[in-house]
Amino acid sequence: MAYIDSQNFMLNFKFNEPLSHHTTISSGGIAKKFICCEDDETIIESIKYSQAHSEIIQIISGGSNIIFHDRMFDGIVMKISTKGITEIIRNGNVFLTVKAGESWDGLVNYAVASGLQGIECMSGIPGSVGATPVQNVGAYGQEVKDVITSVTAIDWDSLKTITFSNEECNFSYRCSRFKSNDAGRFIITEVTFKLNKNKTPEIKYPELEKIILNDKDFEASDSVKDKLMIVRNTVINLRKSKSMIIDEKDPNSRSCGSFFTNPVLNENEFNKLKSRVSDFPFFKTDKGYKVPAAWLIENSGFRKGFKLKGAGISEKHSLAVINCGGNTSDILNLANKIEESVFIKFGIRLIKEPVIID
Ligand SMILES: Cc1cc2nc3c(=O)[nH]c(=O)nc-3n(C[C@H](O)[C@H](O)[C@H](O)COP(=O)(O)OP(=O)(O)OC[C@H]3O[C@@H](n4cnc5c(N)ncnc54)[C@H](O)[C@@H]3O)c2cc1C
Numbered sequence: 001m002a003y004i005d006s007q008n009f010m011l012n013f014k015f016n017e018p019l020s021h022h023t024t025i026s027s028g029g030i031a032k033k034f035i036c037c038e039d040d041e042t043i044i045e046s047i048k049y050s051q052a053h054s055e056i057i058q059i060i061s062g063g064s065n066i067i068f069h070d071r072m073f074d075g076i077v078m079k080i081s082t083k084g085i086t087e088i089i090r091n092g093n094v095f096l097t098v099k100a101g102e103s104w105d106g107l108v109n110y111a112v113a114s115g116l117q118g119i120e121c122m123s124g125i126p127g128s129v130g131a132t133p134v135q136n137v138g139a140y141g142q143e144v145k146d147v148i149t150s151v152t153a154i155d156w157d158s159l160k161t162i163t164f165s166n167e168e169c170n171f172s173y174r175c176s177r178f179k180s181n182d183a184g185r186f187i188i189t190e191v192t193f194k195l196n197k198n199k200t201p202e203i204k205y206p207e208l209e210k211i212i213l214n215d216k217d218f219e220a221s222d223s224v225k226d227k228l229m230i231v232r233n234t235v236i237n238l239r240k241s242k243s244m245i246i247d248e249k250d251p252n253s254r255s256c257g258s259f260f261t262n263p264v265l266n267e268n269e270f271n272k273l274k275s276r277v278s279d280f281p282f283f284k285t286d287k288g289y290k291v292p293a294a295w296l297i298e299n300s301g302f303r304k305g306f307k308l309k310g311a312g313i314s315e316k317h318s319l320a321v322i323n324c325g326g327n328t329s330d331i332l333n334l335a336n337k338i339e340e341s342v343f344i345k346f347g348i349r350l351i352k353e354p355v356i357i358d
Pocket of ligand 1 (some may be wrong): 018026058059060062063064066080100125126127128129130131132134135136137138139186188191243244245247253255256257258298355357
């Protein structure tokens, strides 16, 4: 249905849109109204509409880190689909300002093909550019917080456009102000990244490093672009082997990626865990002791390939809860059971990574 507002602006709403078509875990009820925004003006006019009609709005982009309940979403689901990449070179640095609806992996491919270093290890992560600051997306030793210089967003209440510096985003492990204190307050419209021209990729992640160090083409090449492409392809192959690339033919990829973040324990929590189990993997970070959630899950009785009703654990990755023909209730039921078992066995509360919309 097309709605024409008082300024003669046309909003093209779809009614009763199945949200399973817009989420990578393929679950969720219907959205009462659904709108796809291809420009910032449509975003602003949709907010004005929602305010005038007292309707709630939920933002989605790629739908790869969000889970809707099975009930109808009684409001407007607004999909951000704005596109555009602007490149500026300043003092030898390359700055890419990217519209929120651009595909993240499309951007990584663009950067690698242009010989720009800084995001190649984050190849293959599904979703949009605008969502990457929300949970400070990261993989294989890189995080967006290390390359983002600013994030531009529309303030829901005032409709003003605000630009946040990197420091103002309050980035931390899989979190930022947009996922914590200011969750739901801003609609991100643009992100600016600072990338390096002619810089050889730095590999910090042991699993990736092991492969790259043995890659004869990587060693032999003196082209930064080729080296970046080798890293990108290696990461994509690693991700494919774990079903961490969206592939319609791969049932293990009907997920939100990792369902839980890796717990980071303080000294006291770490000692408590040590008193319960003598041997467990951990990494010391500046924020505390990071314990792999996958290890906790497997050692509390949930193996890869485990199924419960219409949900399961990926056969390739114990951190990925997958949809096996069920619905959101099945998925959350299994996730809650996993959380409960980990808590009983290890005294640690796992935190769900995807955003759950009730
Ligand atoms: C197979 C698979 C593998 C994955 N691997 C990784 C990984 O390695 N590392 C990692 O960090 N994540 C990973 N993820 C999670 C996910 O891809 C990322 O979190 C991604 O950034 C989500 O982008 P999206 O566009 O799909 O966001 P959505 O799922 O659409 O939205 C996620 C949240 O961000 C908000 N949001 C989205 N766009 C905007 C915007 N423009 N402004 C304000 N808020 C917005 C939404 O409201 C929601 O709260 C994986 C997911 C899958 C399915």
